[in-house]
Amino acid sequence: MNKNKSKFKQGLISAIIVASLILLTFFTAKSIFNVEEDTKISSETVESALKEAKELTTLKYHYKNIASFENSQQFHGMTIPFTTKRFLYTYEGEIHAGVDLDQAKVNINQEAKSISVTLPKTKILSHDIDEDSVMFYDEKNSIFNPLELEDYSNFRKEEEAKVEKKAIDKGLLKEAKDQTLKAVKEILLLNPIIEEEYTLTVK
Template sequence: MSTVKEPLHPLRTARYLWLGILLCALVGGACFLGGRWSAGRSETAKIDTVVLQNQLSEIRELATVTYAYTNMAQFESSNDFYGVKIPFTTKSFILTYDGTVKAGVDLDGAEVSVSGTTVTITLPEAEILSHEIDEDSMEVFDEKTSIFNPFTVEDFTSFQSDQKAAMEEKALSRGLLAEARAKAVSSVEQLFAAALPDTYTVTVQ
């Protein structure tokens, strides 16, 4: 027994065709919007990272620690002959002066990453950023010189360099770098706590 199929009505065929076109359009639109949404989220993360990085640069000075000191040092030099001082060649002086050593973290080297609502800031190690001597504060006492061994510019520059190195070592021994890093971490945490919504978590390491 054979079965005869009823031919499709033209209106029904057109309806199926339009339904197919509409379904394809909906799927295509969803894919397009999904791609735009993903790209938008990625771009937002990039923009946020750049903004946060720029904000770090604005607190560079606040994230430093200053070690101020007053130093008194004695310079003495004489000519010698096989380890024996030659008479009348000794020159010496006592110098007092004020100086400042600044230590901190180079925030230009900080790395910022954003993952959802978590912001992670990785800071470089603390270091000495500058060491300045106040030349107006310099006073020389008990200066002694010799016509056989007069003072030279090198005497002063070498002495100053040695004293700066000695004072930096003293500052480091008192925990200057640890204090500088702690202040940098605190400053960065306060910055982002004020700049970001409460829903964000900030980690500084």
């Protein structure tokens, strides 16, 4: 008889432990996945997703360039002999274009179940030169007009500006804008609540 009571008591304790574990698992899962009967999307939710999407919405433009520099001292429009300095410059670089998603404006209308994301103007975010690719050729110096560090740095800035303008003229910013609009929509629609319950507009 005592043995039966003991077995019953052990079985009851085991059942209580199992039930406790099930309840603990349920509430833990609810906490992790934020399960609510009336779930709403907040501006913070959208803005957080946009911040994580920065790298995905940046268009990378890789290029190789060759440019020449030449300078001579002038006198009344005429080149002074033995004052010419020059060099040939080759390098590779990468331009990153896109939008600063930290500046995006989010408007949510809970009654209309609509989300509107307004992106800032597309721009060049960074321009990096691969220093290992930089090479100088055909350098010519002049004792009367020597090459200086300033010649190299100023020429480099001018060439980078030319490359950026050329890339923009070819449609870099427009392509970056189109890619950003598409990427932002796809990323936000990964949230099932947004996809199923809200009308999303990104512009």
